[in-house]
Amino acid sequence: MSAAETVSAGILVIGDEILSGRTKDKNIGYIAEYLTNLGIEVAEARVVPDDETRIVAALDEMREAYDYVLTTGGIGPTHDDITADCVAKAFGVVISENDEALAMLTSRFPSRELTEARRRMARIPHGARLIENPVSKAPGFEIGNVFVMAGVPAIMQAMLDNVAKRLRTGIRLHVVNIETRIREGDVAGPLRAVQEAFADVAIGSYPYYSDSGFGANVVCRGREPARVEAAAEAIVAALSALGEVRLAPPDAA
Amino acid sequence: MSAAETVSAGILVIGDEILSGRTKDKNIGYIAEYLTNLGIEVAEARVVPDDETRIVAALDEMREAYDYVLTTGGIGPTHDDITADCVAKAFGVVISENDEALAMLTSRFPSRELTEARRRMARIPHGARLIENPVSKAPGFEIGNVFVMAGVPAIMQAMLDNVAKRLRTGIRLHVVNIETRIREGDVAGPLRAVQEAFADVAIGSYPYYSDSGFGANVVCRGREPARVEAAAEAIVAALSALGEVRLAPPDAA
Numbered sequence: 001m002s003a004a005e006t007v008s009a010g011i012l013v014i015g016d017e018i019l020s021g022r023t024k025d026k027n028i029g030y031i032a033e034y035l036t037n038l039g040i041e042v043a044e045a046r047v048v049p050d051d052e053t054r055i056v057a058a059l060d061e062m063r064e065a066y067d068y069v070l071t072t073g074g075i076g077p078t079h080d081d082i083t084a085d086c087v088a089k090a091f092g093v094v095i096s097e098n099d100e101a102l103a104m105l106t107s108r109f110p111s112r113e114l115t116e117a118r119r120r121m122a123r124i125p126h127g128a129r130l131i132e133n134p135v136s137k138a139p140g141f142e143i144g145n146v147f148v149m150a151g152v153p154a155i156m157q158a159m160l161d162n163v164a165k166r167l168r169t170g171i172r173l174h175v176v177n178i179e180t181r182i183r184e185g186d187v188a189g190p191l192r193a194v195q196e197a198f199a200d201v202a203i204g205s206y207p208y209y210s211d212s213g214f215g216a217n218v219v220c221r222g223r224e225p226a227r228v229e230a231a232a233e234a235i236v237a238a239l240s241a242l243g244e245v246r247l248a249p250p251d252a253a
Numbered sequence: 254m255s256a257a258e259t260v261s262a263g264i265l266v267i268g269d270e271i272l273s274g275r276t277k278d279k280n281i282g283y284i285a286e287y288l289t290n291l292g293i294e295v296a297e298a299r300v301v302p303d304d305e306t307r308i309v310a311a312l313d314e315m316r317e318a319y320d321y322v323l324t325t326g327g328i329g330p331t332h333d334d335i336t337a338d339c340v341a342k343a344f345g346v347v348i349s350e351n352d353e354a355l356a357m358l359t360s361r362f363p364s365r366e367l368t369e370a371r372r373r374m375a376r377i378p379h380g381a382r383l384i385e386n387p388v389s390k391a392p393g394f395e396i397g398n399v400f401v402m403a404g405v406p407a408i409m410q411a412m413l414d415n416v417a418k419r420l421r422t423g424i425r426l427h428v429v430n431i432e433t434r435i436r437e438g439d440v441a442g443p444l445r446a447v448q449e450a451f452a453d454v455a456i457g458s459y460p461y462y463s464d465s466g467f468g469a470n471v472v473c474r475g476r477e478p479a480r481v482e483a484a485a486e487a488i489v490a491a492l493s494a495l496g497e498v499r500l501a502p503p504d505a506a
Contacts, residue, residue, distance in 0.1 A: 016455070016457055017457060017459055017472070018281070018282075018285065018298070019285055019289075019294075019295040019296070019297070019298065020285060020289045020295070020474075021282055021283070021284075021285035021286025021287070021288075021289050021290075021295070022286070022459070022472060023282075023459060024279075024282035025278075025281060025282060026277075028271070028278060028300065029271075029274055029276075029277035029278060030274070031274075032271065032272055032273060032274035033273070033274025033275070034274070035274075036273045036274050036275075037274075041272075042273070042274075043272065043302065044272070044299065044300065044301055044302075044307075045271070045272065045299070045300040046297065046298070046299045046300070047281065047297065047298040047299070048297055049296065049297075050457075054297075076437050076441075076458070076460055077437055077438045077441040078437060078440070078441040078444055078445070078458045078469075079441070079444065079445045079448050079456075080456075080457055080458065109438070113438070113439075115438055115439065115441070115442055116442060117438050117439075117441030117442045117445070118438035118441070120441075121438075136462065136467065152460055152461065152462050154462050155462065184329050184330055185330045185362070185366070185368055185370050185371035185374075186366075186368065186370075187331070188329075188330040188332070188368070188370030188371070188373075189368055189369060189370045191331055191332065192331070192332045192370070195332050203332075203333075204269055204270060204303075204333055205329070205331045205333065206270055206275070206276060207329055207405055208405065209388065209389065209408065214389065216331075219270070221273075
């Protein structure tokens with residue numbers, strides 16, 4: 001696939017609280033689904049602690065490897081919010097108070113509330129373009145191929161809507177979901193045979209375990225809708241002798 | 254800190270379905286909290302696709318960097334389950350059907366159900382020790398400092414209970430949680446002052462945004478309980494003039 005067809009992204013989640021398990025990350029899944037729907041392939045997600053060396057290393061590795069890097073976390077007002085400084089360091093640029101960002105903060109905070117800590121949120125690496133934050137005003141920013149967003153999910157999600165407009169999108173894959181109540185060990189053989197016949201369709205199987213027992217759902221993805229549909233039909237045909245199987249509605253993708 | 258005091262771990266989540274957003278990962282948060290409670294520091298979490306090169310590279314990087322690596326996903330019966338082969342490749346060992354693993358599978362599946370696909374789940378790298386799976390029998394395994402577990406949360410969680418018994422644990426950190434209804438920009442200044450006075454206590458602040466507005470909770474962590482308690486008291490004293498603040502019960506850690 002040429003670069004024109006595929007657009008890749010890495011997700012970098014920054015924060016001790018995720019690695020201690022205190023906060024359960026909700027951003028990876030949200031961003032992954034969002035970018036996939038734009039035709040952008042999420043190639044990796046990584047969680048690192050609030051540690052400058054680790055953040056800078058991950059930024060450098062990921063921005064080299066992927067078309068885009070989206071980060072969440074570490075842009076608040078406290079001493080452990082070091083993401084903006086780390087991004088400046090990774091790009092080798094100066095960071096200082098940004099007038100536009102300060103104006104956003106003053107639109108929310110009367111001057112007596114604009115504490116030194118809050119003013120820190122206006123510190124932006126030079127050369128960056130701001131990402132508006134409609135929820136709490138303190139902006140994220142974009143520099144090079146890196147998009148820096150807040151960690152609080154409601155704020156991140158609002159920022160992501162703004163980020164999305166700036167991204168080059170890829171060809172969205174055609175997806176067909178197949179739901180079965182057949183155990184994965186029974187679908188595996190037929191699936192392998194179909195996969196061999198449809199090398200251009202990615203066929204994944206996702207086992208589940210619920211009170212009603214074991215089962216596996218199947219997803220077919222590919223660039224050619226007709227091929228994906230044909231692979232899905234072949235799978236339904238191959239599995240229907242083994243148990244309940246049905247094509248799921250497309251919005252369940 | 255010496256190696257005797259700190260035990261580190263990395264979490265490696267394997268699976269296209271997490272990166273497409275189709276499946277929302279629940280394993281990172283669960284494992285992170287579990288290991289933290291054992292006094293093991295989770296230093297990184299990473300999600301990679303079902304791709305041999307990427308899995309082997311992540312395994313090699315993480316098993317070198319941390320005391321332990323725990324993986325989830327990719328050990329089922331289907332063609333896209335390639336984790337065991339990748340681990341064998343990373344360690345440079347042969348993989349083949351393991352008698353003990355096969356016995357576990359035959360305890361569940363009558364021979365007519367033990368399809369070729371299911372038998373694949375008995376393929377284990379040489380030199381590995383099995384991890385029992387009380388839910389669906391197909392085992393995980395341990396080799397070197399790597400622990401390979403299933404991706405389905407209910408199965409992973411059962412395996413993790415077995416893995417935990419084999420891990421060297423560190424000194425569990427003493428943790429005090431402080432709940433506030435004060436916005437993060439207002440707690441930031443006082444927190445920074447307390448952090449400077451208590452360099453041996455890690456003080457984190459976690460903003461939230463709910464229907465009732467903005468706020469921030471604070472967590473103090475450290476090896477010396479008395480120091481952590483003292484830092485927490487200093488924070489409560491410093492913040493109480495600014496709004497509602499209270500020590501949270503310890504089990505909310």
